[in-house]
Amino acid sequence: MPATYDFAGADFSASANRIKMAVELNSYLGSATSTVLDETKANNLFTITGAPFTTAALNTSGVNLAEKTADVNVYKEFISQQVKYSSANSTPAAIRAKPGIFPGEWVKLWWAAGVGVQSSSGQRYDGQPCL
Numbered sequence: 001m002p003a004t005y006d007f008a009g010a011d012f013s014a015s016a017n018r019i020k021m022a023v024e025l026n027s028y029l030g031s032a033t034s035t036v037l038d039e040t041k042a043n044n045l046f047t048i049t050g051a052p053f054t055t056a057a058l059n060t061s062g063v064n065l066a067e068k069t070a071d072v073n074v075y076k077e078f079i080s081q082q083v084k085y086s087s088a089n090s091t092p093a094a095i096r097a098k099p100g101i102f103p104g105e106w107v108k109l110w111w112a113a114g115v116g117v118q119s120s121s122g123q124r125y126d127g128q129p130c131l
């Protein structure tokens with residue numbers, strides 16, 4: 001290793017762009033806890049297909065994350081699992097005969113069994129203790 005090294009000619013733009021891409025992809029995948037992800041969009045962020053980035057320069061940078069990933073299939077499976085996980089966010093509001101959440105207090109609806117509504121403390125709203 002030389003005693004000194006001149007970094008003046010080094011070009012870190014490709015690496016910097018990949019980091020920016022990874023940050024945006026990570027942010028998108030991280031939103032899986034509150035939104036339903038689009039698998040096509042997530043894969044496009046990974047492979048830079050269809051100008052998916054909010055920063056236009058990344059879309060035309062000529063680099064992508066997939067080309068520097070050791071096992072692309074493993075990462076694509078990870079993306080698929082995140083998308084699958086996020087689909088839970090599209091669950092409709094509770095309706096009669098299905099469990100649900102009551103604002104302010106967690107409850108279970110037992111309409112099908114004719115039991116009524118049970119509070120998180122185990123007390124039925126009709127005053128009878130639950131088993």
